[in-house]
Amino acid sequence: MSSAPSSSSSSMVCYNPECKELKPERPRKGWRLRTGELAELCDRCGSAYEEGRFCDSFHLNASGWRSCESCGKGVHCGCIVSSNAFTLLDPGGIECIACARKNVILSSNTAWPPSLFFHSTLPERLKDLSVKNWSQLAGSGPVPWRQAPSLFGSITPSEMHSRVPYEVDISAAINKLNAGERIGVTSLEKRKIEDFSERLQNGSLKLGARDALENGTAGRNCEDQINSCLNLGQQPSSLKEEPSTPQFGLSVPYASASETNGQVGAAGSNLRPTPPPMPKQFIGNLHSGVDSPGETQIRNARPRADARGRNQLLPRYWPRFTDQELQQISGDSNSVITPLFEKMLSASDAGRIGRLVLPKKCAEAYFPPISQPEGLPLKVQDAKGKEWIFQFRFWPNNNSRMYVLEGVTPCIQSMQLQAGDIVTFSRLEPEGKLVMGFRKASAATPSDQENETNRNGNGVSMQGDAELADPSSWSKVDKSGYIAKEVLGAKTLISRKRKSSTLGSKSKRLRIENEDMMELKLTWEEAQGLLRPPPNHVPSVVVIEGFEFEEYEDAPILGKPTIFSTDNMGEKIQWVQCEDCFKLRKLPADALLPSRWTCSDNSWDPERSSCSAAQELTAEELEDLIPQSVSVASKKMKAAKLDSENLEAMEGLDTLANLAIMGEGESLQSSSQATTKHPRHRPGCSCIVCIQPPSGKGPKHKQSCTCNVCLTVKRRFRTLMMRREKKQSEKEAETTRKKQQVSLPDKFDNESNLTSNTGNSPNQKREFHDGSDDEPSRMKSSTSPFKGQIDLNIQPEREDELSPGSDSGGIIKFVQDNPARYLRQQRLSSSGGSENSSGNLSQRDGGDAIGDKLNNGINLGRNLHDASDDHPSSISMKASASTTATG
DNA sequence: TCCGTGCATGGTT
DNA sequence: TAACCATGCACGG
Numbered sequence: 021m022s023s024a025p026s027s028s029s030s031s032m033v034c035y036n037p038e039c040k041e042l043k044p045e046r047p048r049k050g051w052r053l054r055t056g057e058l059a060e061l062c063d064r065c066g067s068a069y070e071e072g073r074f075c076d077s078f079h080l081n082a083s084g085w086r087s088c089e090s091c092g093k094g095v096h097c098g099c100i101v102s103s104n105a106f107t108l109l110d111p112g113g114i115e116c117i118a119c120a121r122k123n124v125i126l127s128s129n130t131a132w133p134p135s136l137f138f139h140s141t142l143p144e145r146l147k148d149l150s151v152k153n154w155s156q157l158a159g160s161g162p163v164p165w166r167q168a169p170s171l172f173g174s175i176t177p178s179e180m181h182s183r184v185p186y187e188v189d190i191s192a193a194i195n196k197l198n199a200g201e202r203i204g205v206t207s208l209e210k211r212k213i214e215d216f217s218e219r220l221q222n223g224s225l226k227l228g229a230r231d232a233l234e235n236g237t238a239g240r241n242c243e244d245q246i247n248s249c250l251n252l253g254q255q256p257s258s259l260k261e262e263p264s265t266p267q268f269g270l271s272v273p274y275a276s277a278s279e280t281n282g283q284v285g286a287a288g289s290n291l292r293p294t295p296p297p298m299p300k301q302f303i304g305n306l307h308s309g310v311d312s313p314g315e316t317q318i319r320n321a322r323p324r325a326d327a328r329g330r331n332q333l334l335p336r337y338w339p340r341f342t343d344q345e346l347q348q349i350s351g352d353s354n355s356v357i358t359p360l361f362e363k364m365l366s367a368s369d370a371g372r373i374g375r376l377v378l379p380k381k382c383a384e385a386y387f388p389p390i391s392q393p394e395g396l397p398l399k400v401q402d403a404k405g406k407e408w409i410f411q412f413r414f415w416p417n418n419n420s421r422m423y424v425l426e427g428v429t430p431c432i433q434s435m436q437l438q439a440g441d442i443v444t445f446s447r448l449e450p451e452g453k454l455v456m457g458f459r460k461a462s463a464a465t466p467s468d469q470e471n472e473t474n475r476n477g478n479g480v481s482m483q484g485d486a487e488l489a490d491p492s493s494w495s496k497v498d499k500s501g502y503i504a505k506e507v508l509g510a511k512t513l514i515s516r517k518r519k520s521s522t523l524g525s526k527s528k529r530l531r532i533e534n535e536d537m538m539e540l541k542l543t544w545e546e547a548q549g550l551l552r553p554p555p556n557h558v559p560s561v562v563v564i565e566g567f568e569f570e571e572y573e574d575a576p577i578l579g580k581p582t583i584f585s586t587d588n589m590g591e592k593i594q595w596v597q598c599e600d601c602f603k604l605r606k607l608p609a610d611a612l613l614p615s616r617w618t619c620s621d622n623s624w625d626p627e628r629s630s631c632s633a634a635q636e637l638t639a640e641e642l643e644d645l646i647p648q649s650v651s652v653a654s655k656k657m658k659a660a661k662l663d664s665e666n667l668e669a670m671e672g673l674d675t676l677a678n679l680a681i682m683g684e685g686e687s688l689q690s691s692s693q694a695t696t697k698h699p700r701h702r703p704g705c706s707c708i709v710c711i712q713p714p715s716g717k718g719p720k721h722k723q724s725c726t727c728n729v730c731l732t733v734k735r736r737f738r739t740l741m742m743r744r745e746k747k748q749s750e751k752e753a754e755t756t757r758k759k760q761q762v763s764l765p766d767k768f769d770n771e772s773n774l775t776s777n778t779g780n781s782p783n784q785k786r787e788f789h790d791g792s793d794d795e796p797s798r799m800k801s802s803t804s805p806f807k808g809q810i811d812l813n814i815q816p817e818r819e820d821e822l823s824p825g826s827d828s829g830g831i832i833k834f835v836q837d838n839p840a841r842y843l844r845q846q847r848l849s850s851s852g853g854s855e856n857s858s859g860n861l862s863q864r865d866g867g868d869a870i871g872d873k874l875n876n877g878i879n880l881g882r883n884l885h886d887a888s889d890d891h892p893s894s895i896s897m898k899a900s901a902s903t904t905a906t907g
Numbered sequence: 908t909c910c911g912t913g914c915a916t917g918g919t920t
Numbered sequence: 921t922a923a924c925c926a927t928g929c930a931c932g933g
Contacts, residue, residue: 368926373911377925393913415913420923422914 034062038078041065050074051101075102090119337361337379357455360386362444365432370439374429376410383423386445387412387454400445400454402431408456431456584609601631 034041035050041062048066050059061069068074075082075096084098089109093116096102106114361382363369369376378387390396395413402408411426435458437443444457582594583604592609598619607613607624622629628636 366926368928371927375912377927380924417914417925418916418923422925426912 031060034065035059036061036065036074036078039065051103053100069101072105075099086114088116088119089113090115337363337382356449358447358449360445360447362442362459364442365437365439367439369428369443370432370437370441372429374427374432376425376428376432376443378412378423378425380421380423382445383412383414386447387423390414398425398454400431400456401448402435403455403457406434582607582613595637598631603631603633603635604637606636 032042033039034043034047036059039062041064043060043062047060048063048069050061050066050069053059059069065074065078068077076094079096079099079101082096082099084096085094086097086106087094088106095106095114095116097106097114104117106116107120109115361379363376363379363382366377387398388396390412393414393416395411398410398412400408400410408428408431410428410431412423413426414421414423416422432443435441435443437458437460442459444459446455446457447453448455582596584592584594587593587606594607594609594611595604596607596611596613596617597604599616600618603619605619605622605625605628607622611624613621619629619631619633627633
């Protein structure tokens with residue numbers, strides 16, 4: 021093979037190095053190359069290949085021939101052409117596929133690998149059967165586990181090559197990676213589909229329906245099989261039973277359109293790193309449970325865990341293993357891995373009780389059968405190779421069973437897992453070991469995120485890779501760090517939480533996330549406030565439930581919030597505030613601004629393209645301007661019909677929508693109010709929230725994304741981390757201070773309260789109070805953190821600024837609540853004085869506040885950061901006031 | 908009183 | 921509506 025052309029399709033000659041013939045115009049398709057292409061052959065070689073005598077014809081003198089242990093037939097094991105034509109036997113030797121299949125059929129329902137039992141309870145007879153068939157099914161030794169599925173159908177060389185993506189051949193995958201041959205899954209799959217379809221048409225591919233009949237899976241199972249074959253796209257083509265449906269869902273290789281509840285089908289074309297759990301050993305390890313004995317599970321793409329057959333694993337339990345994860349689990353060995361299922365840890369799972377509730381179907385499908393509630397000790401290996409013994413058992417529950425793994429606490433602690441993280445179960449072959457891996461919440465939930473932008477062309481989660489490569493990387497950081505890193509994925513967790521409330525409110529970690537997200541929240545109104553119509557586009561205005569929506573045919577632009585107005589000439593203009601000097605600059609109404617805009621960006625007015633230039637706007641004009649902007653901004657909401665071509669805007673929207681949803685998802689009273697007002701329930705609504713696919717679906721930003729939105733968000737999270745640290749130390753300091761100041765006069769107390777109350781203007785929107793329920797102690801401690809002490813830095817109005825929920829509107833809210841202050845600051849600013857010139861901390865602070873206010877709402881993080889650096893105590897105060905206001 | 912165990916309950920799908 | 925499953929809770933050591 022070494023002399024084979026580098027590319028099958030580019031060469032003019034037959035891909036068979038032994039044959040120098042020119043390829044015909046329509047070359048015959050041969051075996052699957054490592055690049056994913058099919059070898060293109062001349063007619064003669066093609067026929068030989070299709071008839072299964074290629075190696076017989078051309079490799080007779082080559083090394084690598086072995087005989088089938090059962091029928092004695094020679095198989096050219098050392099050759100890619102026949103790589104799928106045999107299976108390795110545990111005792112050694114090989115078996116040709118035909119024999120292997122026969123054996124599988126004979127003992128299809130037995131093969132739970134005894135090695136998984138701490139004390140094997142299987143009868144020897146069964147054990148022997150299991151071992152043999154297990155290994156066959158799993159493939160053993162160096163034979164990648166993808167080979168196993170070939171056992172499921174009638175095997176011809178051709179069909180063996182029609183693999184589906186989840187048939188992960190680790191070594192091949194790694195080779196590809198190393199060779200830089202990262203083939204896009206989509207194109208690869210396309211080729212596969214084409215190939216498959218082609219061979220279906222020319223009849224070279226025998227489909228396996230016959231086998232279903234042969235092995236007794238016809239009848240009831242057959243329906244399942246067909247369903248899964250047709251819809252899931254998870255199976256080897258050899259398993260496909262419906263020749264007339266060549267597409268059989270491969271275009272959606274992971275998501276199942278067939279899921280009875282349809283939730284996965286909605287995932288559309290998103291690809292996942294490792295396809296669904298196509299437990300190749302499905303046949304074998306599906307213990308009978310309530311199944312009738314002798315029944316086989318052959319060809320079910322997903323486990324059929326009980327006799328009702330219609331039941332299938334919920335998509336949320338489908339393992340989403342990346343190649344790297346598989347590799348990580350298998351280590352350097354030649355072991356092959358079968359992803360079984362995964363589960364997001366609930367609070368109970370991760371709690372101290374040490375019971376991990378197992379999804380019933382997964383337990384019944386992948387774990388050994390248990391008939392007694394006491395269950396069995398189960399040996400499980402973690403990714404580091406450490407072995408754990410859990411008690412796999414069940415409780416009777418509502419005429420059903422509830423399966424649990426007991427004693428998982430040490431393991432979970434060792435992995436430093438918490439609620440929301442995901443544990444994965446897979447099986448290592450040929451050892452038959454059960455392997456428990458994990459994925460931290462940030463990298464996890466591809467199911468929720470449907471996040472293909474996090475993945476490279478091969479559908480490999482880079483995020484996940486990093487974590488897998490260093491599983492401790494996450495756990496090593498403190499909560500702040502964790503959250504900071506997790507931020508972009510946080511919404512996922514939230515959406516999940518919103519969906520099912522499966523993550524307990526008692527989870528400390530979740531509380532903290534709530535806290536974070538309170539701070540990160542951006543309401544949908546705020547997010548929409550950041551949208552601008554695309555250039556040269558006049559939005560149409562729709563009124564829904566009393567709210568005006570601008571609707572764009574094109575993608576909206578994310579920009580710095582500005583104040584629209586009309587100048588003396590009657591022309592539409594907008595006012596924007598420089599981020600450096602806070603002066604307002606007049607710009608054309610159609611000017612689109614980046615989220616960070618400074619005077620130097622003022623290309624429209626060179627005279628005012630420097631911060632040193634005076635502000636054009638007089639105080640009076642500003643006064644006129646404010647009510648305008650307030651009313652406009654408070655009512656205006658913008659909707660957009662997205663243009664997928666506008667990636668930048670799309671990404672921004674996405675993030676904003678994430679944030680918006682995050683905010684809503686926090687189930688804050690105030691947020692939910694916004695939610696109820698939001699016309700999301702209107703069919704066809706294209707506002708920023710509604711265009712965001714629910715539950716984390718849809719394109720997301722990559723971790724490395726450097727768009728404005730992401731940068732801003734990241735900045736913000738950095739700030740949050742710092743703030744938290746600061747808060748922590750402040751708290752401690754406050755405690756000390758309080759102790760020292762107990763005896764101070766009441767009037768200070770009163771003043772403090774007064775200040776606090778001032779900050780609690782009912783007009784101000786409260787987005788911050790949610791966590792108060794979760795953290796009463798926090799609330800308590802912050803109720804009056806400055807008791808007995810006057811802090812001149814306290815700016816009640818800045819509370820707003822600190823309230824993430826109110827940052828968007830920024831200037832608007834500020835001026836709404838404090839028009840006089842705003843004007844004063846503007847006067848100072850326009851007179852050229854620095855904000856510090858007054859020497860008055862309050863004023864300076866106010867100036868900052870304006871700056872903050874005028875910033876894009878999502879810039880708040882940086883602003884908060886600045887503010888907290890300057891006046892850490894006031895931050896604490898504001899947060900507390902905010903909390904108190906709604907607590 | 909604490910903790911582990913086993914079952915019951917109720918929310919979600 | 922039934923099944924699933926997260927979690928609450930009673931009970932006993």
